[in-house]
Amino acid sequence: MSKSILKKDKVAEALSALGKVSVVYAPVKNKRGLVEYKELGKDASTADVRLDGKPDTPPKAILFPQTELLLTYKKEDGEFVVTPAKPDDREKVIFGVKPCDAIGISLMDKVFLGGKFTDSYYKARREKVTIFTIACDGPLDSYCFCPSTGGRPAATDGSDVMMYDVGDSYFVDGITDKGKKALEALKGQLGKPTAEQEKRKEEIVKRSESAEGFTRKISDEAIAKMDTSFDSKYWDDVARRCLSCGACTYYCPTCHCFDINDEKGGERVRTWDSCQFAIFTMHTSGHNPRAIRGQKLRNRYYHKFKYSKDNIGRYLCVGCGRCIALCPASLDITKAINEVK
Amino acid sequence: MSGSQAAGKGAEAIPCAEGEQFEPKIVAFLCNWCSYAGADLAGVSRLQYPTNIRIVRVMCSGRISPMLVLRALKDGADGVLVSGCHPGDCHYLKGNLYTRRNLQLLRSMIEFMGIEPDRFQMSWVSASEGGKFADVVKTTVEKVRKLGPNKKFTTEKREGGE
Amino acid sequence: MSDLSDEKIREEAKKALREKGLKCVIGWNAEGTPTFASTAEEIDKLAFNKSSVNNLVPYLTYEIRSQRGKTRDGKDKVVVPVGIVVRGCDSKALLLLLNEKILARSEVFIIGVPCTGVVDPHAGGALFRKCVKCAMRNPVVFDVLASDKVQEDEKDYSEVEAIERMSQEERWALWEEILADCIRCHACKRSCPVCYCDECLLDPTDVAVKMDTSAEEKAYRPRWVERSVNVPENLVYHLARLPHLVGRCVDCGECERVCPRRLPLRLLTAKLEKDVKDIFDYEAAKEEGQKPLIAMSCMEDDNGFIM
Numbered sequence: 072m073s074k075s076i077l078k079k080d081k082v083a084e085a086l087s088a089l090g091k092v093s094v095v096y097a098p099v100k101n102k103r104g105l106v107e108y109k110e111l112g113k114d115a116s117t118a119d120v121r122l123d124g125k126p127d128t129p130p131k132a133i134l135f136p137q138t139e140l141l142l143t144y145k146k147e148d149g150e151f152v153v154t155p156a157k158p159d160d161r162e163k164v165i166f167g168v169k170p171c172d173a174i175g176i177s178l179m180d181k182v183f184l185g186g187k188f189t190d191s192y193y194k195a196r197r198e199k200v201t202i203f204t205i206a207c208d209g210p211l212d213s214y215c216f217c218p219s220t221g222g223r224p225a226a227t228d229g230s231d232v233m234m235y236d237v238g239d240s241y242f243v244d245g246i247t248d249k250g251k252k253a254l255e256a257l258k259g260q261l262g263k264p265t266a267e268q269e270k271r272k273e274e275i276v277k278r279s280e281s282a283e284g285f286t287r288k289i290s291d292e293a294i295a296k297m298d299t300s301f302d303s304k305y306w307d308d309v310a311r312r313c314l315s316c317g318a319c320t321y322y323c324p325t326c327h328c329f330d331i332n333d334e335k336g337g338e339r340v341r342t343w344d345s346c347q348f349a350i351f352t353m354h355t356s357g358h359n360p361r362a363i364r365g366q367k368l369r370n371r372y373y374h375k376f377k378y379s380k381d382n383i384g385r386y387l388c389v390g391c392g393r394c395i396a397l398c399p400a401s402l403d404i405t406k407a408i409n410e411v412k
Numbered sequence: 413m414s415g416s417q418a419a420g421k422g423a424e425a426i427p428c429a430e431g432e433q434f435e436p437k438i439v440a441f442l443c444n445w446c447s448y449a450g451a452d453l454a455g456v457s458r459l460q461y462p463t464n465i466r467i468v469r470v471m472c473s474g475r476i477s478p479m480l481v482l483r484a485l486k487d488g489a490d491g492v493l494v495s496g497c498h499p500g501d502c503h504y505l506k507g508n509l510y511t512r513r514n515l516q517l518l519r520s521m522i523e524f525m526g527i528e529p530d531r532f533q534m535s536w537v538s539a540s541e542g543g544k545f546a547d548v549v550k551t552t553v554e555k556v557r558k559l560g561p562n563k564k565f566t567t568e569k570r571e572g573g574e
Numbered sequence: 575m576s577d578l579s580d581e582k583i584r585e586e587a588k589k590a591l592r593e594k595g596l597k598c599v600i601g602w603n604a605e606g607t608p609t610f611a612s613t614a615e616e617i618d619k620l621a622f623n624k625s626s627v628n629n630l631v632p633y634l635t636y637e638i639r640s641q642r643g644k645t646r647d648g649k650d651k652v653v654v655p656v657g658i659v660v661r662g663c664d665s666k667a668l669l670l671l672l673n674e675k676i677l678a679r680s681e682v683f684i685i686g687v688p689c690t691g692v693v694d695p696h697a698g699g700a701l702f703r704k705c706v707k708c709a710m711r712n713p714v715v716f717d718v719l720a721s722d723k724v725q726e727d728e729k730d731y732s733e734v735e736a737i738e739r740m741s742q743e744e745r746w747a748l749w750e751e752i753l754a755d756c757i758r759c760h761a762c763k764r765s766c767p768v769c770y771c772d773e774c775l776l777d778p779t780d781v782a783v784k785m786d787t788s789a790e791e792k793a794y795r796p797r798w799v800e801r802s803v804n805v806p807e808n809l810v811y812h813l814a815r816l817p818h819l820v821g822r823c824v825d826c827g828e829c830e831r832v833c834p835r836r837l838p839l840r841l842l843t844a845k846l847e848k849d850v851k852d853i854f855d856y857e858a859a860k861e862e863g864q865k866p867l868i869a870m871s872c873m874e875d876d877n878g879f880i881m
Contacts, residue, residue: 103755103836103837105836137803138802308610312607312628314761314764314765315764316760317761318832318834321757321834322834330801332797334800335800342802355792357787397834399832400608400628401606401607401628477817478814479814486806499877506871509875510871512877512880513867513871513872514820514868516853517817517820517850518816518817519879520845521813521816521842522813523742524737524738524745524842524845525746525842526742526747527746528742529879533881534879534880536877536880548881551881564746564805564806564809565809565810567807
């Protein structure tokens with residue numbers, strides 16, 4: 072059922088229809104005005120679903136929860152019995168994802184599924200997740216800079232179903248087999264697109280290719296300068312106002328560092344960690360090679376733009392700009408890299 | 413209440429049959445010189461008091477930081493009692509006065525956040541007040557029993573676990 | 575909050591930079607970004623307006639404390655004084671640090687700016703709620719004032735009082751929902767001007783390991799709060815922070831401003847301040863040389879709930 076139309080006034084119905092065959096997550100505005108992905112209940116139509124604008128949180132936590140039980144252990148008859156935990160592998164649809172976040176998921180896939188070792192917990196969840204992305208038509212706000220990172224407002228990487236806002240409807244396109252299969256649940260809500268609607272969709276794609284309208288950019292020359300700026304005092308100056316609060320890492324669609332601890336009651340738990348926290352990279356000898364804020368900040372920016380390019384061929388930053396919007400000290404990754412000395 | 417009265421994860425669930433009373437677990441921090449001695453006196457005098465309390469002897473009630481009270485509640489205690497010398501009688505002169513300052517506001521903040529304030533009790537019991545100690549324990553246990561098991565500080569079974 | 579005060583700030587900053595050999599002057603630029611100005615050109619970028627929302631005191635603490643230490647010959651390193659521009663709330667936090675002897679008065683040069691409120695970027699141009707009725711608009715400690723003092727209001731505790739009037743179940747329903755939203759990013763703690771411990775018991779392992787930390791110490795150091803993020807752990811995190819703020823928190827509101835989940839943390843700090851006033855008749859950073867509340871003991875304290 073590729074290439075169909077979903078009228079905007081049928082979205083609530085569509086979410087309910089999807090809800091009959093999977094768990095549905097969609098961006099919902101919470102009590103304090105933040106838009107975040109929430110699991111919609113049985114009656115999906117009552118949630119305050121927001122499909123315009125960029126959600127304040129990326130959908131990262133659905134695939135990579137902040138707190139995750141890995142295994143439990145207990146002593147039985149003098150022996151230790153270890154029981155692996157069962158990750159949440161229900162069929163899920165994440166609806167209303169933005170292209171930057173979808174790319175973010177595909178990059179997380181590279182981390183957890185690519186390479187020699189597969190993270191079985193991530194895999195169990197990831198296989199059952201279908202991503203419905205709504206393409207943007209230009210930047211959503213002044214913080215967006217996806218074209219500088221290799222993305223585009225209507226990029227399709229990481230998405231199973233693409234949706235394009237063509238006025239009073241969404242033009243719906245099943246990209247992957249998984250996406251096409253998911254659309255079968257919406258037979259009752261989807262219609263045939265008109266030529267005009269298809270034309271509008273093509274225009275969105277065209278504008279996206281040329282990256283129209285983005286004022287926030289990082290130049291390739293600046294990123295190239297990072298090759299020789301590792302030892303520069305510049306990073307200490309940039310980080311002087313950093314509070315090491317970790318908000319940037321928690322809200323980044325691709326930050327994936329974690330810690331594993333044994334907690335009371337015989338539970339081994341994986342939790343998000345942040346390279347900005349004080350004891351990150353602290354050795355048991357007491358030495359911390361990255362103890363100073365300038366070193367931590369430099370490490371984060373290099374990880375997003377240099378090391379990742381060297382290692383996986385793509386920037387890890389997706390240009391969503393959330394770290395800039397959120398930072399309590401007004402730190403700006405785009406400015407910092409553009410002015411690198 | 414039927415079923416198990418698990419008081420926090422990590423603690424063993426004590427199953428109790430239908431109709432049995434909930435037995436709260438109280439952790440009592442007693443200062444060595446007054447309250448602990450008072451508890452000893454209660455014992456020696458054969459005064460009956462509930463066995464729900466688990467005593468931790470510290471040299472002075474001033475040593476009790478709010479962190480220890482919170483830790484006890486987090487680890488599954490249904491209630492916490494801190495008991496020291498009467499003001500003016502502290503073996504270390506002023507330790508209990510610091511206790512009073514430090515822990516007063518802990519209780520009001522616990523109450524403000526919607527936790528039952530009666531889960532945290534304090535008393536001044538001197539070495540000669542065996543009777544008062546027994547009364548303090550009885551009062552504490554009854555107050556906490558009425559509140560039921562401590563659920564707010566303890567996690568339910570985790571997602572993914574058995 | 576006008577060009578006049580910008581002029582005065584820059585003039586005084588440049589003067590102090592010259593005459594006192596300041597390392598730098600910490601202030602805001604016209605967009606409100608924290609700026610570390612160590613030359614006359616950089617000082618000319620300093621400004622004070624409705625966007626000057628950051629409390630700059632944590633930066634001052636770092637700039638001064640990072641200079642401390644011993645030289646190779648075992649002598650104390652010389653600390654070059656640092657200048658700072660402070661509003662009323664910031665100056666109270668700074669006065670507290672001076673009273674607690676974390677910073678020495680000779681190490682700081684304080685340019686005070688009376689403040690009529692700053693704008694909350696999430697509230698569409700409106701002032702922060704804390705600024706609408708503020709009892710600390712005028713700096714309480716300063717070397718120079720950049721503009722005239724302004725009228726202060728009576729502190730408004732009505733939000734706190736409304737919660738005090740709720741039933742215990744209503745209060746728990748309120749806080750359970752708030753705590754479920756906390757992601758333990760520690761932004762509140764990091765931005766707090768009076769949280770300056772290098773080793774914080776709320777950090778993941780609570781021990782800043784040094785060369786001589788024994789294996790036993792490392793193994794047996796208690797973890798006061800688990801890494802897991804859930805309501806009970808979040809409850810302990812916030813309840814653990816509060817006793818460390820008794821008689822120290824000046825309710826500057828940074829914790830609430832920086833919280834990425836927009837949690838109403840000032841409900842806790844305002845309640846703490848109110849209780850400290852009601853129960854101990856004490857106000858943090860009221861005057862220079864004031865002793866910390868919980869470092870003092872008093873026979874006359876009320877017994878309250880103590881049996």
